[in-house]
Amino acid sequence: ETGVTQSPTHLIKTRGQQVTLRCSSQSGHNTVSWYQQALGQGPQFIFQYYREEENGRGNFPPRFSGLQFPNYSSELNVNALELDDSALYLCASSMIVNLVAGELFFGEGSRLTVL
């Protein structure tokens, strides 16, 4: 149990639609990161939020966007879904100390299928 919860656990969308994934961070953590994991591959960094501001972004297009709220919960939004967006989306919370990342606490993920 990491204390990080994600919803929904599974969802199916069609190409062109929009999706919002939600994450509730572990209490006391100031940072939330989102990762995309395709089947059989390692997690790919999408972006990170630190105290409600985007604090780093991976190689993902602008149609991937996010928010972090004052209670440190977070959303990942993906517009204009493409078939390749089908993946497990992982949220992870952590404490950044002295600007350096430490251990990540992951949720169980949201599995998105785009048809």
Place this chain on the structure above:
Amino acid sequence: SQQGEEDPQALSIQEGENATMNCSYKTSINNLQWYRQNSGRGLVHLILIRSNEREKHSGRLRVTLDTSKKSSSLLITASRAADTASYFCATVAAAGNKLTFGGGTRVLVKP
């Protein structure tokens, strides 16, 4: 792009044997971490080793770090069927605030 690359990609061993997997990376790091993932689930943190450390232990896990070779290894001793999972290394760059994961090693421990 992936900073860490694990080797081998897959490993099959008998219960009781040791499992060793390696991770190589390209740029200077602040720390390197190992995670475990059961099929289709979230990742679980196993161990963190800082760039000024050479070896760490946690239960049946032993991690080494060689910054001159930009490599790390994870050893699981006396493996159990429950150790069957994918194992990932992740690096934090020297001035970095994010983790970059490798492609993982899939370990199968046969009873």
